[in-house]
Amino acid sequence: MEALKKELKERIINVLNLEDITVDDIQDTDALFGDGLGLDSIDALELIVLLDKEYGIKLADPKQGKEIFQSIETMAQYIAQNRTKL
Amino acid sequence: MKNCYINGIGSVSIQATGFSIFDAEITTVQNVNKAQQPSYKELIAPAMSRRMAKGVKMSIYAANKALFEAKMVDPQAIIVGTGLGCIEDSEKFLDAIIENEEQFLTPTAFIQSTHNTVAAQIALLLQCKAYNFTYVNGANSFENALFDAFMQLKHLDKENILIGGVDEIAPYTFSMFEMVGKVKRVGDNINFKKPETNGIPLAEGANFFALSVKKTANTYAEVVDLLVFNDFKDDETSTIKAFLEKNNLSVNTIDVIVLGVNADAVQQPFYHKIQVLFTETPQAYYQHISGSYDTASAFGLKVAAEIIRSQSYPEKLKYNEAQPEKIENILLVNQNNLTDFSFVLLSKC
Known part of the structure; x- marks a missing residue:
């Protein structure tokens, strides 16, 4: 799980082009949206595409995103349970 | 009839930031010439900057300089000319279509790939809801922007207009230009006074102008x-x-x-x-x-x-x-x- 979280942080930094942010700056339980990393709705779309492309997870219900994208912790848990790509 | 004055200029070019034509040193033109990027942190919040194409950042910097120099806060039009727009992001978006077999397309590169994103993002930063237009007319793109502003200042009820021209270099487009002989190749002699080789020394940059019907102490011409x-x-x-x-x-x-x-x-x-x-x-x-x-x-x-x-x-x-x-x-x-x-x-x- 720790390796997955690190990989996820690296991918998010890369995909969202988070300038001046390193893996160490993102805590596992930090909020991704709002006061935490400050991501927005366009980033949410990028994360949905990332889940599909890298882990083979299609989010059928966008409302699910609210819970899944709370933090790195929640994302990693969801990916571990639902991934179809290794 | 009213006049059209240049009251402020901002530029990002292949020369060092803050370069003046009166400086002693100039960076010599090569076969391919990337613009010297200034620090954008003071102007653009990191959350916005991370999604901006190079052409957008260069333009925002140059536009800001021009407006600041002219003490212009309320342009009544923003008009931009660009030959190829933010071509780097256009390439990224097209690459993604091919690599991902037309799936997994994300919005960021697409947003940047539209030519009018430059004028639009300047307007967003300025909170300017006035006339916003982009000319894409090859090497006359900037002149068309200038002509539009010139006509509006002279004949319409406009006093202040921001105009600019911007273009980027992108790797795939450059390779296409090389293939058709449009640009200089490595080792080609570059002589502006007696050219012996075909093709241009390709470069990139953004140059913006604050135009006004009012002459000020800062007016250039x-x-x-x-x-x-x-x-x-x-x-x-x-x-x-x-x-x-x-x-x-x-x-x-x-x-x-x-x-x-x-x-x-x-x-x-x-x-x-x-x-x-x-x-x-x-x-x-x-x-x-x-x-x-x-x-x-x-x-x-x-x-x-x-x-x-x-x-x-x-x-x-x-x-x-x-x-x-x-x-x-x-x-x-x-x-x-x-x-x-x-x-x-x-x-x-």
């Missing part, structure tokens, strides 16, 4: 007239003479002519004809400083405006040996690939 066209209906000499006569000028009353020579042996004969017509006139050039790209002529306008305001004629701009006795009227002549011709006439204020 007045844009007196301009002519934008794709082909000569008459010969070059008659066309230029008619343009000058329309403005009560003649070949002899032009104090400096600024030529958009671009080191391309194929395009040089056009400029040679203009040189012959203006044999006695001081001839200046600028693309050995800016490099060549669709909207490099905006850098040419910057150079001409700086000459006229400073009333000095730097050695490094001289294309011939003639020295101006006075600097009151400057004519810019540009073209690309023997089309997209333009004349821009500036006068001292």
